[in-house]
Amino acid sequence: MRKLVHADRVIRHDGVLGDAVLIEDGVIVAIGEHAELQRPNVPEEPFPGATIIPGLRDAHFHPIWYADLLDGISLKSATSIAEVQQRLSRAAEKSPGRGPLHASRLDDDHLVDRRLPTSDDLDAAVPDRPVLVTRYCGHVATANSAALAAAGITAATPDPPGGSFDRYESGEPTGVLRETAIGMVVGAVPRPRVGVNELLHAMRMLASLGLTSIGAMLRFGDEVDAIVAVAAELPIKVHAYIIADTPEELRTAIDSAGGRLQWQGIKRFADGSFGAHTAAMVEPFTDVDTLGTLRLTDYDRTLAAESLTLGGDVAFHGIGDRAIAAILDQFEELIADGWSPDRFRIEHASVLTGDLVERIAHTGVIASVQPAFLPSETDWLEARVGSERMPRTYPLRSLLDAGALLAGGSDCPVESPNPFWGMAAAIDRAGIVPEEGLTSAELFTEGSAAALKQPRPLAIGSPADFVVVDRNPLTATPDELRATTVLDTYVDGTPVLVDRTLPWWDA
Ligand SMILES: [Zn+2]
Structure with a gap:
């Protein structure tokens, strides 16, 4: 079955390819001029005035967390602990019973209180059922007394490996949980x-x-089960990276792929986040005297080797320079064992002081970056990392110039899922160290496609995954790019439902 889709132009980041795409059985068989590709018996789908661009790929996304958020309690716009309390008590009234309440996207940097809520704050709003409030980075959270009790956490509970409880001088937990300590409460509620x-x-x-x-980051268990349940009906392609703790978990997850759901590898954490002061730094944070938390151990290397042996890739989360150096140590060993460098990804690769840019480029591993972090961190990034480290924080241009492979993502729901916002931020960086900006945003097309091991986007022989938009991204300013409207999205040659009538983001 053939079909000709045409618009005013068909573009990739490297230029205009024509104005029409000929599809046969979900694959692109020709790209060129409409006048030359049209045939009397080939149906046409015209989009006058529009531009056809490659399908956009987000290399780092949390689909279950995002779906939860659309239906759940989001605190991103809360400006005080009092407002957090009001929203929680309102949510408790709306869903009566004793079941746990989960709220996310708290941004304590935007609270007038300038601090994280404690158990006492949450108890004041909802005393009689478990409540867990997670910061928008996902690396720090607060549990109320009922949630701490359900998890059996008391003053006598030691910090778990790779995580910690904030405590009063008495040793009593304040309710603030960092890194793996969050998992202890999520497991109980x-x-x-x-x-x-x-x-x-x-x-x-x-x-x-x-x-x-x-590229979907999925916790083994509930998150993997949820995506498997919809695999046969997925409108888009989901490449799963499993947050697995054992080789058995990884093997179980790999066995259940199908439809547009494909297993891509393992995801592990080498450190935490800037916001939680848990990124592992060589020099302390500027605003708090801590080096953060290095979570990477030899066991992560064992799991990485297991994923590679099973045919999967390895994605390690690394934000601080100390974590990224530790990741590169492990990746370099595995590459020396004979594994191809493009099987390895550093998620975020945020602070690249020292020789880390050159090491990433030299080893050939992929830097999976999220340019949209920049606009949401403008208020506090420099206070956290200090002026000396700023030029090497999210140094996109330096990475590209050194020859590193960049994949683009949002880390949604840490940031908005809108890829045009990420593309624009890669170019203008919200004004932060503008010389590290890119001139075009192919990291969301070619770059992520390479990271996801897909064929070249919008090329002959590739799946007909492309997007029809209302403007030409090659000539648009970053602000024009942000305002792009998608007219239709094709996956394997078929238009997938475009429905923007419901809320999709709470920015
Ligand atoms: Zn993430």
Whole structure:
């Protein structure tokens, strides 16, 4: 079955390819001029005035967390602990019972109180059922007394490996949980599983934003189960990186792929976040005297080797320079064992002081970056890392110039899923160290496609995954890029439902 889709132009980052794309059985068979490709018996789908661009790929996305958020309690716009309390008590009234309440996207840097809430703050709003409030980075959270009690956490509980409880001088936990300590509470008061319809709705939202593929970070267990339940109906391609703790978990997850769901590898954490002061730094943070938390151990290397042996890739989260150096040590050993460098990804690769840019480029591993972090960190990034480290924080241009492979992502729901916002931020960086900006945003097309081991986007012989938009991204300013409207999204040659009538983000 053939079909000709045409617009005013068809573009890739390297230029105009024509104005029409000929598709046969979901694959691109020709790209060129409409006048030459049209045939009497080939149906046409015209988009006058529009531009066809490659399908956008987000290399680092949390689909279950995003779907939860569309239906759950988001605190991103809360400006005080009092407002957090009001929203929690309102949510408790709306869903009566004793079940746990989970709220996310708290941004303590935007609270007038300038601090994280404690258990006492949450108890004042909701005393009689477990409550867990997670910061928007996902690396720090606060549990109320009922949630701490459900997890059996008391003054006598030691900090878990790779995590910690904030404590009063008495040793009593304040309720603030960092890194792996969050998992102890989530395990005791699990989130309700996201429904099939809610998850599919969230994935259609992504198609309506121009995304044709995501690199999906999925916790073994509930998150993997949720995506497997919708695999046969996914509107877009989901490449899964499993947050697994054992080789058995990894093997179990790999066995259940199918449809547009494909297993891509393992995801592990070498450190935490800037916001939680848990990124592992060589020199202390500027605003708090800590070197953060290095979570990477030899066991991560064992799991990485297991993923490689099973045919998967390895994605390690590294934000601080100390964590990234430790990741590169392990990756370099595995590459020396004969594994191809493009099987390895550093997630975020945020602070690259010292020789780290050159090491990433030299080893050939992929830097999976999230330019949209920049606009949301403008208020506090320099206070955290200090002026000396700023030029080497998210140094996109230096990475590219050194020859490193860049994949683009949002880390949604840490940031908005809208890929045009990320593309624009890669170029203008919200004004932060502008000389590290890129001139075009192919990290969201070619770069992520390479990271996800997909064929070249918008090329002959590749799957017909492309997007029709209302403007030409090659000539648009970053602000014009941010305002792009998607007219249709094709996955394997078929238009997928575009539905922007429901809320998709709470920025
Ligand atoms: Zn993430």
